[in-house]
Amino acid sequence: MTQDQLDLLHGYLNSTLDEADFARFQSLLRDSAEARRTLRSLSTVEAKLTQLAAIHPETVRLLSETARESRPSARWLSWRPLTAAAAGIALGMFCTSVVFGYVGPRVAEKVKVVFAEGFESGVTKTEPGLSREVGHWSGDEAEVVKTASEMKAHGGAKMLRFLSATYPGENSPRSQWGDVYRIVDVRGLAGAGLTATRVSASFARGTVDAEAQFSCSVEAMALEQDLSELPSRLDLMWLRQHSSAAGLRKVALSSAQEWKQVSVEVPITPETRYVILHLAIVQDRPALESGVVQFPGHFMDDVKVELITRP
Amino acid sequence: MDSENHTTASADPNEGFLRLWTHHEPELRAFVHACMPQAAEVDEVMQEVSLAAWRKFPTLTDHTQFPRWACLIARYEILMARRRHARGRLVLDEDIVAKLAEEGAEEISVRHRQLDALDACITKLPRERRELALAAYAPGASIKDLAAQLGRTEGSLYQLLARIRQELLRCVEHTLAQEAHAP
Structure with a gap:
């Protein structure tokens, strides 16, 4: 042309x-x-x-910085609804969940870390299925491993290793997602003003078959319900349908042995009681016609949940 | 955990649909975007496509055909939206939209690969360019405001964005060509 x-x-x-x-x-x-x-x-x-501009925290940096530099007295703050599609998830058609992006300078924000996990002590593996209780890592098969020569932990000496895209008893005929979950209690922590929760985690892959392509995914869902109101057999679909806000970010894991931090930020209401973390490794290619992916060397470390309050 | 996206064994059709939609939404959005590049119109069409696809999902027997099937729905919704916006500025004639959609439906797997390659290509952009591009495409961003903040003219900012898009496209083509020739 x-x-x-x-x-x-x-x-x-x-x-x-x-x-x-x-x-x-x-x-x-x-x-x-x-x-x-x-x-x-x-x-x-x-x-x-x-898509990236809507969900990437880096997006707002230039706008924020230029706003501060060129208009030092300007304080502009706006919540902008994103489409569910831009966030890579489809929720709006099923429920009233809304995904928001935030554009504006981070003026006088208060950041409170409400959950941090480096897998250094306590947990040894995930519980099968999606736990309805606070304080448990659950989901597909994953275990805590020590740092090794082929893969070093992002921080400390241990990390979580994804093993399988299913868990014993699920009998899944086909799965390419290795999902782990955690319910974080944030009751009473959303302060006055606009509060958002930021969930971040670091992911890495060891040396794997060059033909295979993997992504990592971080999803946060805000729940206003009490845990007693959750169905006895809790699943991701129910959470997506009933969360008051949600956000997801999926990023390709292209380089071996390099940690990649992924974060997602979601506004929450003062009524929010729990933030559900859904963290996953996905085999994008090759696509499976059947069967369950066994992850050859995929890791997660340094999971953090923060509450950010902006006046 | 559960079968990822093409599951035919999912007991819950909503879940099966949601997984397929989540997986293929980016390339469908790119497909729609190619036929009507105004972001607000793309959002409008994607909302209609998602609802129509969800309602008709029980009629789709072979879930491996989901992308092509969803493209057909999208093509119809694009043409409907084009008629709604026919009096607007820079609205493509219907025959061109139909041609873009018809050919685009054949390229849906290419869209998927291009979107994958773009992750790395955008990362490779110099930081200033990357941040500028993301800021320009942020929801509600105004080129006029951004140009003023950066002390540039709108025209020069549009030219720079065009160069960034072209640079990213070259990177994508190079990446896909390398993949095609990989042993």
Whole structure:
């Protein structure tokens, strides 16, 4: 494609074409399969940037910094609803859950760490299934292991190793997600003002088959219900349907033996009682027709839940 | 834990749908975006697609066909939205939207690979460019405001964003070409 033709595509994406150029652009699209293909690819770039911008904490940094630098007295604060799709989850169709992003300078915010887990003591493995109790790691098979030459813990001497995308007794016919869960009690901790919870965790993979592709995922769900109101057989679908707010971030784990921190931030109401952590490793490729993924070397460390209150 | 996304054995159809939708939503969104690049319109169409797909999900017998099936639904919703916005500025003619959608549906696996490759490509951008791009695409962001904050003209900011998009596309094409030639 010529530069002039590319300029037309970018002008369209920027919404800066005048009437005459828009007519040329439409003519180009009618006649050129390559132009249409390039437009679809450039739109994919835009879709990805939009998705990341909506859920990436880094997004707000430039806006915040530039706002502070250029307008030092300006204090602009806004909550902006994101689409469920932008957050990579589909919740709105089933319930009233809303995913929010936050844009604005982090002025005088109070950060309180309400949960931190480095797997250094206590827990040795996950309990099977999704526990309804506070203080337990549950979910698919995973165990705490010591740092080793092939993989060092992110902090301290231990980390959690994902073993399987299922747990004994689940009898799952097909699964590529290794999920672990934790319920964190935040009753009475959401202060006056706008409170958000930020959940972060670090993930890494050891040396694995180069053909396989994996991602890690951090999801936070805010619950206003009491634990006694939870169904006896709790599952992820129920949590997503009944959470008052939720957010998810999924990131590719591309480099071996490099820790990648992933975080997600979700606003919570003063009525929020619990934050449910859903942390996972996913085998993206190869896709399985059947069977359950056994993870060859995937780890998690330094899980943290913070409450952030902004006046 | 449970079968990830293409499960045909899930007892709960909602769960089966949710997993498939969650897995394929990014490439469907990119597919819609290619036919109507205004973010607000994309959100509107995606909402309609998700509802329509959810209602019709029980009729889909082969869940491996979910992406293609959802594209057909999306194509219909895109055309409906295009008619609603026909009087707007820079609205593509219906025949072009139909062609973009028809060809886009054939490329859904390419979309998936491109989206995967973009994770690494965006990471490779110099920090300033990456932050600028993310700020420009943040929900509710205004190019006019951002340009003012950065002390640039709107025109120069649009040009810079075009260069960043083009750079990312080159990186994606390079990545996919390397994957294709990998032993």
